[in-house]
Amino acid sequence: MITRRFWGLLLASALFFTACGKDEIPKPSGPVKHTMLLYMPGRSLLYPYYERNIEGIEKAVGTGAVRNGRILVCYQPDSYDHATLLEIGYDTKQRKAIRKELKIYETFHAENTTSVQELFADVQQLAPAESYGLTIGCHGAGWIPAGTPLVGSYRLKQPMPGALVTRATRNFGDAGHQLDISQLADAVAGLPYRFDYLIFDGCFMANIETLYDLRHAFDYVVASPCEIMGAGFPYERTTPHLFTGSNPDLAKVCHAFWYFYDQDWNTVSNNVRSGCISLAVMNELDALAAVVTEIQAGATREYDINTLQYYEGLTKHVFYDLDDYMRAICADENLYARFKEQLNRAFPEASRLHTPSFYSVYDTRMTTIKSYSGVTTSEPSQQFTAQHKGTSWYRRTHGVE
Numbered sequence: 372m373i374t375r376r377f378w379g380l381l382l383a384s385a386l387f388f389t390a391c392g393k394d395e396i397p398k399p400s401g402p403v404k405h406t407m408l409l410y411m412p413g414r415s416l417l418y419p420y421y422e423r424n425i426e427g428i429e430k431a432v433g434t435g436a437v438r439n440g441r442i443l444v445c446y447q448p449d450s451y452d453h454a455t456l457l458e459i460g461y462d463t464k465q466r467k468a469i470r471k472e473l474k475i476y477e478t479f480h481a482e483n484t485t486s487v488q489e490l491f492a493d494v495q496q497l498a499p500a501e502s503y504g505l506t507i508g509c510h511g512a513g514w515i516p517a518g519t520p521l522v523g524s525y526r527l528k529q530p531m532p533g534a535l536v537t538r539a540t541r542n543f544g545d546a547g548h549q550l551d552i553s554q555l556a557d558a559v560a561g562l563p564y565r566f567d568y569l570i571f572d573g574c575f576m577a578n579i580e581t582l583y584d585l586r587h588a589f590d591y592v593v594a595s596p597c598e599i600m601g602a603g604f605p606y607e608r609t610t611p612h613l614f615t616g617s618n619p620d621l622a623k624v625c626h627a628f629w630y631f632y633d634q635d636w637n638t639v640s641n642n643v644r645s646g647c648i649s650l651a652v653m654n655e656l657d658a659l660a661a662v663v664t665e666i667q668a669g670a671t672r673e674y675d676i677n678t679l680q681y682y683e684g685l686t687k688h689v690f691y692d693l694d695d696y697m698r699a700i701c702a703d704e705n706l707y708a709r710f711k712e713q714l715n716r717a718f719p720e721a722s723r724l725h726t727p728s729f730y731s732v733y734d735t736r737m738t739t740i741k742s743y744s745g746v747t748t749s750e751p752s753q754q755f756t757a758q759h760k761g762t763s764w765y766r767r768t769h770g771v772e
Contacts (some may be wrong), residue, residue: 396460406500412481427606436611454479511573514580517549530732536601629724645730649745650722674699684731694744
């Protein structure tokens with residue numbers, strides 16, 4: 372007679388063998404060398420861009436490029452109130468990269484410091500490592516606080532009709548779900564571990580106001596001073612450089628980004644030859660601020676704002692090249708030379724890379740780059756002037772207590 376207990380044992384056996392046949396990522400016996408989190412909040416870039424970014428990482432993992440490391444991805448495929456944390460690893464049985472779900476956040480708000488900090492804390496718990504890195508891929512608009520009122524006819528938020536997709540908006544994240552830079556700094560500061568680097572896969576994030584606020588939060592930051600096309604970073608090419616040698620090679624990450632947009636941009640649909648990138652050495656920013664403070668204290672002169680290099684297609688510009696601005700206002704050649712030397716320490720020349728021009732959704736044009744330091748400032752701008760005077764960078768360099 373076939374009993375209920377027999378059917379229970381049969382079912383249990385079936386489940387056991389089914390579980391053994393599932394896709395599996397080998398679990399490390401202890402901390403790996405390096406764990407990188409790719410955090411992609413929001414949904415406006417979900418399809419096809421976020422999905423292609425994840426596929427790019429899978430291609431890198433599938434070639435065996437990620438050794439003694441782990442890659443986690445957090446994104447919001449279902450709604451703005453939920454988030455999914457995945458691991459992308461190599462299935463040795465199938466000999467391919469797979470996605471493994473690690474955690475579902477039933478209540479997640481990308482604009483909330485607590486939600487973001489919980490995610491970051493889980494990275495250490497779920498994928499312990501000797502070192503950690505963070506990549507944030509989403510819309511961005513530099514230092515400008517979320518919810519800042521528009522000024523006059525200023526249009527930072529709305530692209531021109533027919534514009535190609537870039538990762539530009541007002542602060543970083545989707546509208547209504549944006550996180551300020553100060554919130555990001557707070558989320559990182561409260562962690563029991565440290566991210567060695569931050570890669571910003573969003574527009575306008577290589578601005579001195581943002582970087583100065585984050586100078587104690589990360590050792591290095593890779594970012595763009597202008598818009599990044601919707602395709603974002605070429606993760607298949609950049610990811611391997613984070614898992615080679617004793618430390619991630621961020622200079623090669625910058626080069627891979629630039630080379631893709633300079634040479635291979637047309638391998639992706641709805642793309643153009645527009646890609647600017649730089650590497651910031653964060654412990655050099657205080658020394659940079661000190662030199663700028665000396666210049667601002669009295670070694671300044673009149674200048675023509677219309678001659679400055681800008682990095683967006685707005686009718687009233689917001690992001691200007693920092694070096695071009697300091698060269699224009701500095702009346703002391705020796706002091707400017709000191710600034711230039713410190714700028715090169717803070718932003719190594721080898722990692723300040725750009726295409727001949729950049730694209731902007733705000734005028735749908737390609738603008739020639741004549742001066743490039745890899746970092747911008749909004750001080751010359753006639754927009755958001757009151758908010759800019761409240762930034763830590765402005766207060767430091769103008770002696771405001």
